[in-house]
Amino acid sequence: MVSHVGFEKPVPDHAPELYRSYGAPDAVSGWEQWGSDAGARYDREGFVVVRGAIPRELWSAALDELQSMARSEDADCSNVTYEGAFRQTLEQALGGAADESDEESRIAAMALIAPETRAAHVRKFMGFTKTHAALRAVANYQPLRAAVESLAGEPTRLVQSMALVKPPRGREKPWHQDHAYFDLPIEARVCGVWIALGEVTEENGAMFMLRGGHARGPIVHFQRRDWQICDTEMAGARPVSLPMQAGDLVIFDAKIPHGTPTNRTDQHRWALQYHYVGRSVERVAQEYRLAIFGEEGKDVSC
């Protein structure tokens, strides 16, 4: 049963120069090539791209599952976010202004909206690995878990699962560090994995990363188009874009600055994102995180 339905805030488009790529990173071809070199590259650059990392049967089952969740009245996950424009559709279905504070009526109104309309506006699902076996299977894919464990230096647990859908003309996810969203010790090795479930290009919202940027440590975030690193902080940076095919992924340090531009195409861009941390790592109070990354990040999620 979905427990939270939210809508994105309308935001202005980003400046094009925020997502200009300065080269292409080297990639590892399959897990056979994963070794100590990859670990050293992760430490040096803050991320490693692995091509053909998830077998077709796993990624295509995951994509089917997400597409059926998008059409379902109840996506059966902890949290669904829609594009801001979907608010008007919901208001019409409710016969007036949707009461933003009334979660129950927002969830009930989903049943009044045609499945294809709902699906067209989904932006994000969170918290689904307990209920959806196909999505759990990707998170637990053994070679991936082994690589993550080698980077964390100990057995790991999954701390967050998300599906990130960028609909046609879907908005940017501004530059940020994922660690800023986690109540985890700043020295913990938090490892993110972003998996392409279809073709990903600069035009439809590829991941951009700042090579070696994790070494700078935490950067203060501000509420602007999102809770993010300020655009002025990124001026003069030389990021790289990570175009991918379905089944490719990037494993990254949660302190690497990254972001994705607006989808300029008519096609959806589908991705999964999981975060893992060593089992010995304990949560810390939100105040600890805010003292490091900025007070405006209260109660935010990625």
Ligand SMILES: O=C(O)CCC(=O)C(=O)O
């Ligand atoms: O998939 C995207 O568009 C951005 C995902 C991301 O960086 C995040 O949610 O932390």
